[in-house]
Amino acid sequence: MSVLVTGGAGYIGSHTCVSLLNRGMDVIILDDFSNSNQKVVQRIEHMTKKEVKYYSIDLKDKDAVHSVFADNEIEAVIHFAGYKAVGESVVNPLSYYDNNLISTIYLLQVMKQFNVKKLVFSSSATVYGRPKQVPIAENAHLSATNPYGRTKLIIEDMLRDIYASDNDWAITCLRYFNPIGAHPSGNLGEDPRGIPNNxxxxxxxxxxxxxxxxxxxxxxxxxxxxxxxxDYIHVMDLAEGHICALEQLKKVTGFNFYNLGTxxxxxxxxxxxxxxxxxxxxxxxxxxxxxxxxxxxxxxxxxxxxxxxxxxxxxxxxxxxxxxxxxxxxNPTGYSDKKNPHLMQSGDFSFS
Known part of the structure; x- marks a missing residue:
């Protein structure tokens, strides 16, 4: 199976690409590397001993996305790409609506044009807003308390409408809780830019x-x-959840949504x-x-x-x-080769 992974060089995307490749699937990564690093692709290839085709493309460049589909026999898409910082979304909501929604619309339009109708969408537990009770089940009331969560909720609604209009689609939304951890090799992990949000x-x-x-x-x-x-979940468990979702999409059409948490x-x-x-x-x-x-x-x-x-x-x-x-x-400085001049020696901590 040939799978296009948008945002495949990101934290969750990269771990999922490793799991896909280790199960014999072909992977094509589409990433603008605005919040990731091209070295991630090299590490994925080294870890899996497989070549990975990747494109440095902004999903809002519809013509470029069209070219990716024209050049490859894509059978399914896992859609991770998007802005993801809650606090930043509150400060700059228009940027989040513009990026997350428009890019997804373009992706779906191209998928429809090429008759690629299998999609796993990276959603979030933020679609539950302020839950009235825990544990949170999928039938809980949906709402959002910030623009980031609202983009996820809007995209879920878009996908529900797409399936209602054409039952040949097979769509699964995975609502993550709090992914942490890293690949056990120590070669892949979370490398946020600036002050971590998580x-x-x-x-x-x-x-x-x-x-x-x-x-x-x-x-x-x-x-x-x-x-x-x-609810904290290991990123490798999360990656394997996407494999299970893809396996389901091979067999049935429909619009489904699942919590991924412990x-x-x-x-x-x-x-x-x-x-x-x-x-x-x-x-x-x-x-x-x-x-x-x-x-x-x-x-x-x-x-x-x-x-x-x-x-x-x-x-x-x-x-x-x-x-x-x-x-x-x-990886003391993440994927960067630069040494951090402010990196302190172990034990040199201060509360100042």
Missing amino acids: LMPYITQVAIGKRPVLQIFGDGFSTKDGTGVR GKGYSVLEIVQTFERVNHVNIPYIITDARMGDIPISYADPTAAATGLGWKAQRGLEEMCIDAWRWQKN
């Missing part, structure tokens, strides 16, 4: 000495220790403490004000994915923490 890369950057202290946003939530609780909630402090314990490092932290819009608790009911896709998360929190730290130790 907890685990912030922890690993503090552990490696790139940042002096971890900020924990709020300790006054109605949780076991006052810090926010989330069904367990861990607080921020539990993540920090587990990371320290299994990796034998110290993570200094300070408590700051909670961020506007943060919710106390969010974790998945993953039952539907187990019954509908035959998928279940296999890796636990300790493995997530160990693999994330292995990646950061092997």
Whole structure:
């Protein structure tokens, strides 16, 4: 099977490409590398011993996307590409609507033109907004508390309408919870640009000495220790969820949506403490004000994915923490060759 992976050089996309290749599928990566690195493609090839065709293209360049489909026998698409920072989306909503929605419309138009009607869409648990109860099942009320989540929700609605108009489509939306961890080889991992928006890369950057202290946003939530609780899932479990979704699309048409999570909630402090314990490092932290819009608790009911896709998360929190730290130790400055002049020696942490 030949699969086009948009955003295939990104964090989740790259791990999914490795899983696809290891299962004998052909992979074509389309990425503008605005939030990723071309070296990721080289690492994927080295890890899988397979050549990967890739295009440095902006999905909003419809003619270029058309050329990719014209030059390749594409059978299915996994769509990861898009802006993804919640805070940034609040500051610059028009950029998120322009990029995430227009690029997806163009992609779908080209897919329709070439009769490629199998799609796995990278959605998010943000489509649940402020959940009224946990665990969150797929039939929970859908809403959004920020522009990023709203783009995911709008795209899901678009895909639902497309299937309603043409039942030959086979579409699966995967609603992720909180991916962390890295490939166990230590060759692939999360390499955010600038200040990390997510907890685990912030922890690993503090552990490696790139940042002096971890900020924990709020300790006054109605949780076991006052810090926010989330469902953290290993990125390799997430990658394997996409394989299961593709396998399903080979057999049936339809519009489906599944949570990908472990069904367990861990607080921020539990993540920090587990990371320290299994990796034998110290993570200094300070408590700051909670961020506007943060919710106390969010974790998945993953039952539907187990019954509908035959998928279940296999890796636990300790493995997530160990693999994330292995990646950061092997790659202190991420995929960059440049040495960070501010990189401190181990133990040189400060709260200032």
